[in-house]
Amino acid sequence: MIEFKNVSKVYPNGTKGLQNMNVTIEKGEFVVIVGLSGAGKSTMLRSINRLHEITDGEILIDGQSITKARGKGLYKIRRDIGMIFQNFNLVRRSSVFRNVLSGRVGYHSTLKMIFGLFPKEDKDLAMKALERVNIPDKAFSRADELSGGQQQRVSIARALAQEAKIILADEPVASLDPLTTKQVMDDLKRINNDLGITTIVNLHFIDLARAYATRIIGLRAGEIVFDGPVEEATDEAFAEIYGRPIDDKEMLGVNA
């Protein structure tokens, strides 16, 4: 469970990223965060694992304050949170398998990791993760030899190898074509269903948000202006979130 309690974020230049946000996300939910560019989607998502520091309030992960956590405590909470980025964040010249295995780094001593000494169980986990995203045959290819969609699947597999309980995906399909977008979203959804991993995704496309989310959170100027099940996220609701009618450009045009 993720709880935002009176969370605000003001950037050093005075921009308000988040304004007094109160929201609870339960284990196993598939939440899509929507809103215009600059609404605070990334700020909200990245506050959860403290890639962005909030300036007020508190965020709790399974009852533990990540906001107040320090040192080992913080490290342990973060180990449960996998992150998927638009640009994949892979070590491009390394093998797919190595990239996935790096999800295990948080479980071992620095010394062991310097020498790349991963136990066999970790290697099994990495291979299983690649099977789950349907690219075990790519294990020994170099990461930069893969297509964008395949690279994103590697980053999903890395979060699986990490045994993350929460996956945060910040515009995971923004650099992919429509067909690949669907495949990557299908992977995220299947993993959410099969493993019960709480999944929070920032998306630009309205139809995509509707097709995959169980719950939609709409942001405007750092505030939650919509929070409800996907059935309630009508065109009118989106127009409210955006402060204007929805545009064709906000539709990807792919059916899930």
Ligand SMILES: Nc1ncnc2c1ncn2[C@@H]1O[C@H](COP(=O)(O)OP(=O)(O)OP(=O)(O)O)[C@@H](O)[C@H]1O
């Ligand atoms: N490092 C920063 N310094 C100052 N202001 C920032 C910084 N990062 C983001 N902002 C501002 O905070 C607000 C929220 O930004 P954020 O990136 O969270 O929006 P977003 O909804 O994710 O946008 P996009 O869809 O364009 O990625 C915007 O006004 C943005 O300009």
